[in-house]
Amino acid sequence: MSRMPYQLPFPQGVANEIVVDAVVPEDERVWVPQMENVWFRPLCLNTVQGYWVNLLRVRKSGVLSRHRHPAPVHGVVLRGAWHYLEHDWKAKEGSYVFEPPGETHTLVVPENVPEMITLFHITGAMIYVDPFGHQTGYEDVFTKIDMCRAHYTASGLGAEYVDQFIR
Numbered sequence: 001m002s003r004m005p006y007q008l009p010f011p012q013g014v015a016n017e018i019v020v021d022a023v024v025p026e027d028e029r030v031w032v033p034q035m036e037n038v039w040f041r042p043l044c045l046n047t048v049q050g051y052w053v054n055l056l057r058v059r060k061s062g063v064l065s066r067h068r069h070p071a072p073v074h075g076v077v078l079r080g081a082w083h084y085l086e087h088d089w090k091a092k093e094g095s096y097v098f099e100p101p102g103e104t105h106t107l108v109v110p111e112n113v114p115e116m117i118t119l120f121h122i123t124g125a126m127i128y129v130d131p132f133g134h135q136t137g138y139e140d141v142f143t144k145i146d147m148c149r150a151h152y153t154a155s156g157l158g159a160e161y162v163d164q165f166i167r
């Protein structure tokens with residue numbers, strides 16, 4: 001009995017699981033360009049709860065973005081390192097970071113880091129702001145999906161490539 005799979009049907013309407021074999025993909029086209037030398041790689045794009053899980057890859061140093069979070073963010077650093085101008089701590093390879101709602105911070109990748117890759121679980125939105133809090137842009141799960149569709153169309157993977165990550 002202990003090795004027997006669960007014998008009953010799953011509840012009606014249960015979503016399909018997502019399994020990604022290589023979170024850092026071998027196919028470069030999977031990376032969606034965000035700005036020069038910055039890409040993201042979708043893993044889970046949840047349109048019902050309004051969150052997304054992705055890898056952020058940065059191959060440049062300096063200030064990346066200043067943004068406010070209205071909802072929680074979880075991050076795990078897979079490669080490289082980064083920090084926020086507003087805090088003393090450093091996120092290093094292997095670090096886990098919880099960013100509470102209400103944080104506004106400025107992401108910096110130091111000079112000696114040729115590449116950083118961080119897995120972020122972001123709920124709600126990234127609200128981009130200037131140093132005084134005036135909004136300069138925003139992202140949510142829907143803008144991420146739009147960017148994926150546009151890039152996967154242009155790169156030849158096809159717009160529907162993103163569908164496997166959407167729930």
Ligand SMILES: [Fe+2]
Nearest residue numbers: 069073099105
């Ligand atoms: Fe953040």
